[in-house]
Amino acid sequence: MTTPVLALKDVSKSFGMTKALSGMSITLFPGEVHAIVGENGAGKSTMIKIMTGVHQPTTGSLEVDGKPLSLSGTQAARVAGIAAIYQEPMVFPDLDVAENIFISATDLGLVQNRVRLRTRARALIDRIGMSLDVDRIAAGLTLAEQQAVEIARALSQDVRVLIMDEPTASLSAHEAGELRRVARKLASQGVAVVYISHRLEEIFEVADRVTVIRDGMHISTRPVGEVTPDSLIADMVGREVGNYFKKAPSHATPEVILKVTDLACEDIFRGVSFDLHKGEVLCMAGLIGARRTDVALSLFGIRPATAGTVSYKGTQVRYTSPAQAIAAGIAYVSEDRRKLGLAMPMPIRSNITLATLASILSPAGIIDRRREREIAEAYRKRLNIRTPNVDLAVGMLSGGNQQKVMLAKWLELKPDLLIFDEPTRGIDVGAKAEVHDLIRAFVAQGGSAIVISSDLPEVLAMGDRILVMREGRQMGIIDHKDATQESVMRLALGQFEGAA
Amino acid sequence: MGWIDRISPQTLRILALLAVLALTVLFFASQIENYFNARLFNRVSSSVAIMALIACAQTLVILTRNIDLSIGSVVGFTAFATGSLVTNNPEINPLLLAAYAMVVGAGFGVVNGLLVAYARVPSIIVTLATMAIFRSLLVEYSDAKSITSDALPKWLVDFPNVPLFTIAGVELRAAFVTSLIIVLAVHIALSRLRPARKLFAVGSNPEAAEMAGINQKAVIFAAFVAAGALAGLGGFMFLARFGNITVVAGLGFELKSVAAAVVGGVAINGGSGSVIGALIGAILVDMIDTSLVRWELVSEFWREAVLGLLILTAVAVDAILMRRLIALRVRREKARKEAAK
Numbered sequence: 001m002t003t004p005v006l007a008l009k010d011v012s013k014s015f016g017m018t019k020a021l022s023g024m025s026i027t028l029f030p031g032e033v034h035a036i037v038g039e040n041g042a043g044k045s046t047m048i049k050i051m052t053g054v055h056q057p058t059t060g061s062l063e064v065d066g067k068p069l070s071l072s073g074t075q076a077a078r079v080a081g082i083a084a085i086y087q088e089p090m091v092f093p094d095l096d097v098a099e100n101i102f103i104s105a106t107d108l109g110l111v112q113n114r115v116r117l118r119t120r121a122r123a124l125i126d127r128i129g130m131s132l133d134v135d136r137i138a139a140g141l142t143l144a145e146q147q148a149v150e151i152a153r154a155l156s157q158d159v160r161v162l163i164m165d166e167p168t169a170s171l172s173a174h175e176a177g178e179l180r181r182v183a184r185k186l187a188s189q190g191v192a193v194v195y196i197s198h199r200l201e202e203i204f205e206v207a208d209r210v211t212v213i214r215d216g217m218h219i220s221t222r223p224v225g226e227v228t229p230d231s232l233i234a235d236m237v238g239r240e241v242g243n244y245f246k247k248a249p250s251h252a253t254p255e256v257i258l259k260v261t262d263l264a265c266e267d268i269f270r271g272v273s274f275d276l277h278k279g280e281v282l283c284m285a286g287l288i289g290a291r292r293t294d295v296a297l298s299l300f301g302i303r304p305a306t307a308g309t310v311s312y313k314g315t316q317v318r319y320t321s322p323a324q325a326i327a328a329g330i331a332y333v334s335e336d337r338r339k340l341g342l343a344m345p346m347p348i349r350s351n352i353t354l355a356t357l358a359s360i361l362s363p364a365g366i367i368d369r370r371r372e373r374e375i376a377e378a379y380r381k382r383l384n385i386r387t388p389n390v391d392l393a394v395g396m397l398s399g400g401n402q403q404k405v406m407l408a409k410w411l412e413l414k415p416d417l418l419i420f421d422e423p424t425r426g427i428d429v430g431a432k433a434e435v436h437d438l439i440r441a442f443v444a445q446g447g448s449a450i451v452i453s454s455d456l457p458e459v460l461a462m463g464d465r466i467l468v469m470r471e472g473r474q475m476g477i478i479d480h481k482d483a484t485q486e487s488v489m490r491l492a493l494g495q496f497e498g499a500a
Numbered sequence: 501m502g503w504i505d506r507i508s509p510q511t512l513r514i515l516a517l518l519a520v521l522a523l524t525v526l527f528f529a530s531q532i533e534n535y536f537n538a539r540l541f542n543r544v545s546s547s548v549a550i551m552a553l554i555a556c557a558q559t560l561v562i563l564t565r566n567i568d569l570s571i572g573s574v575v576g577f578t579a580f581a582t583g584s585l586v587t588n589n590p591e592i593n594p595l596l597l598a599a600y601a602m603v604v605g606a607g608f609g610v611v612n613g614l615l616v617a618y619a620r621v622p623s624i625i626v627t628l629a630t631m632a633i634f635r636s637l638l639v640e641y642s643d644a645k646s647i648t649s650d651a652l653p654k655w656l657v658d659f660p661n662v663p664l665f666t667i668a669g670v671e672l673r674a675a676f677v678t679s680l681i682i683v684l685a686v687h688i689a690l691s692r693l694r695p696a697r698k699l700f701a702v703g704s705n706p707e708a709a710e711m712a713g714i715n716q717k718a719v720i721f722a723a724f725v726a727a728g729a730l731a732g733l734g735g736f737m738f739l740a741r742f743g744n745i746t747v748v749a750g751l752g753f754e755l756k757s758v759a760a761a762v763v764g765g766v767a768i769n770g771g772s773g774s775v776i777g778a779l780i781g782a783i784l785v786d787m788i789d790t791s792l793v794r795w796e797l798v799s800e801f802w803r804e805a806v807l808g809l810l811i812l813t814a815v816a817v818d819a820i821l822m823r824r825l826i827a828l829r830v831r832r833e834k835a836r837k838e839a840a841k
Binding site: 093 | 691692693697698700701703704707708709711715771772830833
């Protein structure tokens with residue numbers, strides 16, 4: 001048997017209290033395409049970052065060519081012949097294709113020889129089997145072309161392990177097919193290709209072996225001939241059921257508050273249709289690239305839909321700005337706390353009242369500090385925000401408590417419809433349960449909620465109904481009575497009962 | 501593929517700048533009597549001899565997505581230090597003296613570079629602080645005394661004014677020619693030397709640079725040191741031209757150098773621009789500055805405002821132009837692909 005070019009041995013990685021990987025082992029052989037599948041948050045990104053030297057394992061080790069090696073940084077990984085390309089390629093927009101490919105080359109001498117640079121760039125592009133003018137400035141390249149540049153760059157550095165992280169997620173079907181051919185071609189040239197994808201059919205086309213990881217652990221590694229979509233799905237979701245997983249009784253009433261018909265936005269998503277009842281929790285499930293957030297942003301008026309209708313409280317509406325949606329009683333709690341949610345250096349109380357400033361102004365237009373404090377204190381008690389006082393900067397709190405502050409901000413608006421986007425991502429189990437209780441309390445009092453979540457147990461625990469999306473299409477709506485992790489995952493992966 | 505797909509944004513920028521320069525000259529020629537003559541060239545070229553070097557230095561730093569506000573203080577300090585060295589050692593070799601200026605300037609660059617690249621303090625803060633600190637060092641070092649031109653050797657005082665060639669009263673003077681040669685050398689280095697590409701890479705997409713294994717810290721550090729050395733040479737030129745050096749030497753050069761670079765098409769967010777652009781930017785800024793003095797319609801108080809407007813216009817035009825060009829290319833590319841199907 002050949003020596004594996006790269007192996008992870010019992011690698012664990014923790015970030016603070018969170019364990020991203022535990023006891024992960026994986027072996028890569030030259031000339032194979034090794035697919036890795038797992039839910040969002042299963043630990044794929046962390047594993048890639050360890051392979052490429054971005055992170056160092058907390059415990060465990062790496063072996064290159066059967067010899068232990070510690071990758072102190074990305075440069076060390078490159079020297080060992082390990083490179084990665086991502087869904088969003090890393091190119092230098094101001095440089096041309098040839099310069100982009102050879103930006104970190106060391107064997108081209110001090111003086112740049114354009115002719116030689118071009119010739120060598122062309123040779124690499126040819127090796128990939130794509131047509132691309134090496135003199136073009138990178139700023140105008142399509143995503144697929146940028147990926148080609150990245151692959152060529154990796155090849156120029158004698159790559160032996162090429163990690164492709166969801167490379168086809170944003171590509172057209174034709175481009176994706178071309179990229180899979182590139183992956184096979186590289187493998188036939190002796191490169192070990194790690195191929196990460198949510199498209200199962202793609203894996204059966206491109207991979208030799210497939211590894212399933214879940215919750216930071218290695219579940220299985222098998223030749224692709226020995227697995228079926230169903231067996232992969234079973235491996236991906238087969239976790240033990242936690243305590244917070246109990247489905248609470250529904251508060252849904254017959255009254256429809258939101259009726260969405262055939263909603264579409266450019267070529268981002270289309271065919272989204274659902275009713276949302278007063279008191280109902282509708283969960284949106286799907287994998288990365290399912291475009292659930294885009295649907296939410298469109299309902300919220302940030303990126304207005306280009307086709308279809310939305311009827312809210314019985315009247316047809318089309319919001320073109322968040323201000324209109326907020327005025328109508330719709331709030332959207334972003335998945336990105338840092339960027340779109342909270343003003344981190346500002347105190348808790350100011351964050352909570354940020355969206356409702358007008359209500360705490362004195363007649364003279366000055367902020368009523370006492371009123372602000374009262375409101376903040378009320379939420380601190382109600383949501384159990386763990387902080388010595390509400391004057392603390394939000395950035396000082398733990399992730400879970402930050403999330404609660406953000407929820408408080410939007411609850412204070414007293415909305416009729418709340419859209420939660422990944423409300424529990426990156427927070428601990430205790431805080432998760434509290435957020436779930438909060439959403440339930442909100443709908444029990446007559447609100448309606450849409451919860452976008454990639455966490456399957458959460459989806460099953462929270463959703464009165466579950467809308468599953470995949471690559472911009474609505475795959476179906478499952479009633480909670482009929483929902484299982486497998487049935488949701490099957491829709492999210494585009495696999496239907498009996499189809500293999 | 502037509503020229504629109506071929507021409508590099510850099511070349512386009514420089515062509516546009518040259519056009520603006522020509523228009524400016526034509527405009528003032530129509531407004532000011534006896535405007536376009538040899539004296540104008542001689543005057544502008546003398547002051548550009550200094551500013552070209554400073555703008556070139558600033559460009560190196562801006563390319564990496566940083567800024568050097570201490571550059572004026574570095575010019576002032578090196579001018580004084582070089583002046584006092586030559587005052588005490590009148591026999592010193594001219595090249596050695598210039599090298600001394602560069603080493604002193606580079607020393608300041610090392611301080612800036614260490615703080616920005618390795619201590620990770622934002623460059624605007626570091627150099628705002630070092631601008632004041634270096635200036636105070638000058639005050640301390642000079643003991644509030646001045647260098648005077650009569651204490652300087654004759655060759656040094658003559659250096660800026662010696663005409664190498666004279667064509668119809670237009671003098672190509674030694675200092676100006678020296679500056680041009682240095683700017684050209686830096687330009688060639690930036691466009692032809694492989695390590696220089698890293699400068700653009702770091703400014704263009706820092707994250708990608710990190711992923712591509714480029715040592716960002718080293719690149720940014722090197723940019724500051726090189727800028728310091730060029731600013732030191734600028735200090736040498738400053739000494740030669742003015743002779744009298746006080747503690748306010750080079751005051752305001754930091755902003756003028758940024759203006760020249762930005763007007764010359766160097767993107768303030770790094771990653772794109774050229775020192776040739778910065779050179780033309782320096783000429784344009786100086787030309788307008790000099791010409792406004794002679795234009796009766798504009799009062800002295802408005803000169804700064806006109807300069808400010810020029811900077812805003814340059815940046816706006818640049819942004820619009822580049823966005824259009826890229827959009828146009830993407831459209832043409834799509835159309836070609838459609839046609840190919």
